Amino acid sequence: MADSSDKPSGESPFGPGERVAVLLALPLAGAYDYRVADGMTLAPGDFVDVPLGRRQATGVVWGPGHGEVDAARLKEVLGVRPAPPLPGVSRRFIDWVSVYTLAPPGAVLKMAMSVPAALDPVKPVIAYALNENVSGEDIFVRLTPARRRVLDLLDGGGPPMTQADLAREAACGVAVVTGLLKAGRLKTVETVPAETSAEPDGGSAGPLLSDAQQAAAEQLAAGVGQGFAVTLLDGVPGSGKTEVYFHAVAEALEQGRQVLVLLPEIALSAQWLDRFEARFGARPGQWHSDLSPGLRRDTWRAVAAGRSRVVVGARSALFLPFPELGLIVVDEEHESAFKQEEGVVYNARDMAVVRARLGGIPIVLASATPSLESVVNAETGRYRLLHLPERHGAALLPHVALIDMRSDAPKSGSWLSPTLKTALEETFADGSQAMLFLNRRGYAPLTLCRTCGHRFQCPNCTAWLVEHRRRGRDGTEDASRLVCHHCGFNTRLPEHCPSCDGEGNFAACGPGVERLAEEVRAAFPDIRTALAASDVISGPKAAGELVRQIEAHEVDLVIGTQIVAKGYHFPMLTLVGVVDADLGLSGGDLRAAERTYQLLYQVAGRAGRAKRPGRVLLQTYMPEHSVMQALASGDRQRFIAAETKARREAGMPPFGRLAAVIVSGPDARRVDAVAADLRRAQPAHEGVWVLGPAPAPLAMVRGRHRRRFLLGAARPINVQAILKTWIGAVSPPGGVRIQVDIDPQSFL
């Protein structure tokens, strides 16, 4: 079964006087009933305006009314929006996500209706056409060359054009066009804006693939149109995963279906877009938080109308109203950025699988370091596995070596071991580029007073303030600022210690990328460095510019946080130094080892992807750790086997289910009281265990105190039902919220 067909004809319409359920984009418990107004016909999926209290709200016809509310209390639907109905798959998907995440259905719908303006009537634009019946003396208007060019453009039955387009194409000012209008030679007409942006074309052949790639590509393409199937596309960096899944994209386009590609950080994927354009001849539609409101509206409409054929986006693109979706690709499927932690808490990768299943379409999960969940699903046969073993072309996998910081220690106040320094020297000497990776923004993660030991802490969060000293544009040092990385709290480093009032005698403890850059500049004064951290590289423009600088070899050394770990490809980059490989391993999180492995593996993949062999140096204090051993030996299989065994024995995901319940509020005592109530009401179920309440990993964030429960259950158990009963048993007082996180990423 290939189809998810959503033709509105499949669903019975509702006539005047009938009761319909309308789901509103509000966090209400469910859909509300309304009466269909006289002369109105509604079908499920229609976007409608309804009265709500003394205001108006927009929602979607969800189906027949429930009939629980008195007919006398029913209000009438006010009107239907001029937009294609929300497809049935989208509606079923919203319901499914709501049930799974325990979020109100309207809150999920809101994600699908994130652009209210998209439902407004399309504004006609004023276009200019030839005025055929030129009368009287207007015919004698002087025809300058510029005027001639404008009239020529519209001569011969071409479509009316906007003022701006005419002026641009005729290479004249807009005044020429308005002049012709005044002179009566042109007239204005209202038209619907042209919606014919170039769309990707799957017809052209892609680049030549290796045998293994070709086989994988054909298998993926063969699955398009053949119903729901999950394929895990597992291949080392540079193995050509993208080109392989592009084949499936091309096939879906050939079949006239839409395609959704989810990427973890769309804002930073200029290279991905270039590759896509090279392959398909046009840019795909894009969907991410940085879009301008106008583009957002146009993209939403183009998707809903089926005009946009391929959309690449961040997790929220999953809720776009595709009427003809035929393929989903989740690239870098292991990325934790797919997890939405606020509002409706969901994992876009998992929900994408659900969306594919509901739509009866294939989905491809691609990664060089697949999540343990996906690996296990492939092993048990739930997912198909396509493995791309070798690197395409001449590139070799980088050589990974460990630097034991216990014996190869840097000088005090320095963070680079002698070995890493030497490697940097060699790399610069040979005209290659290097990258230093440190997953810590700012100058120093902790500042303390040398006199009294006072540590600067965020007033709103349980976290140290991070010192930032970023240089101003003119190269002068800004005054140091102290920043909270959790709530954005921001203050100048004071001149006196707030605790002992001693004159500014502060010590910056530990390195961030800014401090590392300072050390490197002192050690290598002649090399050109670039800092890459999310506070420096804000948005696609800055990211694109950095990529361009590196590609053009305008910098010798990139110093970056995890934003440089993503799939960039820099041919001249031959050395990657990981300054603190152990950073993610502390804290006792059960996923810490897996995530550290994935991150460092991806970072290592930045080295030597073209003809030049790369090498990777990991600075670590625990070279015997399984993560370090797996990276150094390249034996991923053994690492995965060990992790899998540990998870299975502990009954942890994917072998058991997990949910977190977080109680939060501004008043710690009330939060504790609610947590105690929950403790008393906790489920006593066979195969279900509950831990907590414990302070959440960040006991206070943004001024809210947080306590956390962890609920584990064997796989067949319906945790949603248990959680619903449990949470329904307590009624939190003012300000206290109870939030559920199904499949939490971190479970400290």
Next chain:
DNA sequence: AGCACGCCGACT
């Protein structure tokens, strides 16, 4: 999410 109703402090 809004927008009401509701019950306690400083103003014309």
Next chain:
DNA sequence: GTCGGCGTGCTC
């Protein structure tokens, strides 16, 4: 005596 603070609760 009122204006207004935002805490609680409802919206078919």
